[in-house]
Amino acid sequence: MQEDYVWVRKLQNIFAAKPKNNYRVFDRSIYSEDGSHSIPIRVFHPKERKSDDILLFFHGGGWVLGNNDTYTKDCMKMAESTGRTVLSVDYRKAPEYPFPAGFEDCYRVVDILTNNLELTGLTDAKKLSLIGNSAGGNLVAAVCLRLRDEGKTLPGKQILINPVTYWDHTEQAPFESIYVNGFDYGLTSKKMQEYMEMYEPDEALRKSPYISPLMAADFSDLPDALIIxxxxxxxxxxxxxYGVKxxxxxxxxxxxxxxxxxxxYLTGPSVNGIVSKTYKLIKEFLDESLKGSEYIGKQNDAP
Structure with a gap:
């Protein structure tokens, strides 16, 4: 990935789905705290809005790949499946902008929105929920930790989909899934380690809880969480x-x-309806009506 990420970005942009219905998709931006750059935000409105709540989405891609164009199709699906407006944040990417650049962009957007509710039309910051996949799930967890640490206003809920929560993905990693699933299933442990090295080159600094949420000293007083x-x-x-903690x-x-x-899997073709089942689970969590087993798919069709 350290050699090929530029070409991967170009390929992603070539095949990215462009917004089809302009009346449902709008581009906005928020300025960084120092005013040095703007942070693009794409707004996705569902055809049928079933809740006034808003989802703020941080996309995946190892902090290196992805943007609002490459995730347009997924955000439209998210808006339609949950009946909620989705705001997608196009944060700065490593290695050109390593940590804390992307993290600071995401933190800035949440801090601005929760303290200026007139920008969203919400009356309560608890009606704003954060959602992210992979590196985006990492950013959701890290932003919530920092907001809690600084005594800032927290969003209502956090949804982490296949999140990165630890700093080591080498053969010394403490998690069995790194060895069992780290070679043959698309994302390899080697790729993950390379992403981490581009995001934060200094290994010692990767142990910060704002890079590795599992390294936090305190896991209390955080938003309700759904981890998939x-x-x-x-x-x-x-x-x-991280869910156990x-x-x-x-x-x-x-x-x-x-x-x-x-x-x-959530950004690919649906197999056995697993994508629609996952979005159903997400919606029920947001609606506070979530029931069912701790599995989706094979072992149990719940929820």
Whole structure:
């Protein structure tokens, strides 16, 4: 990835789905705290809005790949499936902008929106929920930790899909899924380690809880959490371990494992309806009506 990321970006942009219905998709931006750059935000409105709540989305791609264009199709699906407006943040990418650049962009957007509700039309910051996949899930967890640490206004909920929560993905990593799933299922442990090295070149600094949420000293007083992992994902165990930490600290947390899926299943074609089942789960979590087992798919069709 350290050699090929530029070409991968170009390919992603070539095949990216462009917004089709301009009346439902709008581009906006928020200035960085120092005014040095703007942070693009794409707004996706569902055809049928079923809730006034808003989802703020941080996309995946190892902090290196992806943008609002490459995730347009997924954000439209998210808006339609949940009946909620989705705001997608195009944060700065490594290696050109390593940590804390992308993290600061995401933090800035959340801080601005929760303290200036007139920008969203919300009356309560609890009606804003954060959602992210992979590196985006990492950013959701890290932003919530920092907001809590600084005594800032927190969003209502956090949804982490196959999140990165730990700093080491080498053979010394403490999680079995790194070895079991780290070679043959798309995202490899080697790729993950290379992404991490581009995001933060200094290994010692990778142990910051704002890069590795599992390294936090305190997991209490955080937003209600839904964590979704994949059976054949090298990140499976660290995502579930983060859920355990949140539960032990008294944070309301549900952890589901999507059976017979790989890391990027939610952005690919639906297999056995697993994508629609996942979005149903997400919607029920947001609606506070979530029931069912701790699995999605093979072992149990719940929720």
């Amino acid at each position: 992992t994949s059976e054949f994902d090298p990140l499976r165990d660290e995502g579930e371990a 949140l539960k032990e600290a008294g944070t309301y947390t549900r952890v589901f494992q999507a059976q017979e899926t790989v890391h990027d």
